[in-house]
Amino acid sequence: MTIERMDSNQRMSKIVKHNGTIYLCGQTAADDDNWDITEQTQRCLDKIDALLEQAGSDRNKILSTTIYIRDMKDFAAMNAVWDAWVADGEKPARACVEARMARPHILVEFSVVAAE
Incomplete structure (x- = not known):
């Protein structure tokens, strides 16, 4: 049984692959405290596409996504970006929870599980 860890550092791997499944955790926008929830969500989704x-793999093979949002007041705006990104008929299982973030400027964070 092989586990492949890609782009690892002392704390984490950006990508972990095991048994045909891809795991991406902690995907946030780059460090810029001027971006609103729409910009941060789009940058996160662009990063997920690249990873x-x-x-x-690609976004149409996502099995599940957990979205952590700093304030539920941003839920509708985040969903507008998400809905435009996810193809009809390819919607993964999804949860969205309000959460405190590691840094104050982070408004949204994604964890993704996808098939290869």
Whole structure:
């Protein structure tokens, strides 16, 4: 049984692959405290696209997503970006929870599980 860890540092791996499944956790926008929830969500989804491509997959193979949002007042705006990104008929299982973030400027964070 092989576990492949990609882009690892002392704390984490950006991508972990095991048994045909890809795991991406902690995907946030780059460090810029001027971006609103719409910009941060789009940047997160762009990052997820790039990581999935690097892992040999794409957004249409996402099995589940957990979205952590700093304030539920931003839920509708985040969903507008999400809804435009996810293809009809390819919607993954999804949860969205309000959460405190590691840094005050982070408004949204994604964890993704996808098939290869």
